[in-house]
Amino acid sequence: MAGHSDNELTLPTFEEVPHVLIVIAPYYGAISAAQLASARAVLDRAGATHEIVEMPGSLEIPTAIGIAHRQGEYDGYVALGCVIRGRTSHYDVVVGESARGIATLGLAGACIGNGIITVENMEQAEERADAARLDTAGAAAQAALHLIALQKRMGKPERSIGFRPDSFLHDAAKKGPTVA
Numbered sequence: 001m002a003g004h005s006d007n008e009l010t011l012p013t014f015e016e017v018p019h020v021l022i023v024i025a026p027y028y029g030a031i032s033a034a035q036l037a038s039a040r041a042v043l044d045r046a047g048a049t050h051e052i053v054e055m056p057g058s059l060e061i062p063t064a065i066g067i068a069h070r071q072g073e074y075d076g077y078v079a080l081g082c083v084i085r086g087r088t089s090h091y092d093v094v095v096g097e098s099a100r101g102i103a104t105l106g107l108a109g110a111c112i113g114n115g116i117i118t119v120e121n122m123e124q125a126e127e128r129a130d131a132a133r134l135d136t137a138g139a140a141a142q143a144a145l146h147l148i149a150l151q152k153r154m155g156k157p158e159r160s161i162g163f164r165p166d167s168f169l170h171d172a173a174k175k176g177p178t179v180a
Contacts, residue, residue: 011046011142012149018075020050020144021068025058025081028122034129035080035115035137042141043078050078058083058116059094062101069110075151076111076144080137082125083118091118111147115140 022039026032036052043050051074055064058081065077079102085091095118106112115137117128128134 009142009146011042012145014047014149014152016152018046018048018145018148019073020048020076020078020141020148021065021072021074022050022052022078022080023055023061023064023068024052024079025055025061025116027057028082028084028125031082031117031125031129032080034126034131035082035117038129038131038135038137039078039080039115039141041131042138042145046145048145055081057081057094058098061098061116062105065102065105065110065112069105069108076113076148078113078137078141078144079116080140081116082129083116084122084125085120106147109151111144111151113140113142113144113147 020043022036022043024032024036040050053064053068055061061079061081065079068074068077079098081098083091083094083098095116098116099114102112102114102116117125117136119125119128128136131138
């Protein structure tokens, strides 16, 4: 996750306009509104187009991104939410599993900026959601854009994990058996 830094990177530039999906869990209205405004402002500055989808909670964000990554046409994703510690261990489950899910998707090739705020109280959440203060949502949008730019620069080859696609089998059937 990108965070508050004294070394801010400039936004990348793109030959083709990137299309980004913002996945937000609007559990806390004012926090979510601030996060969304900040992430959208960064994407707009970079010239990216975006869509927004809402999930009931932060735990559902990785699943939503996974579905969109497999079935949608997005270059990257911005995960936004806010988890405030309560009196039970539920906080630890939501924080750990949402972060693990996002990291797993990222390692599998999804360009995700993680802007899920994880804090002890509302005061900390407000500070992190405020674009003029810590701006975690804006930083998450920047992170997604930098990952998209890196992936475009490196190329995005279609690779399998050892299984041949149906098209290979179909083409092989047309050609008939091979003789060695």
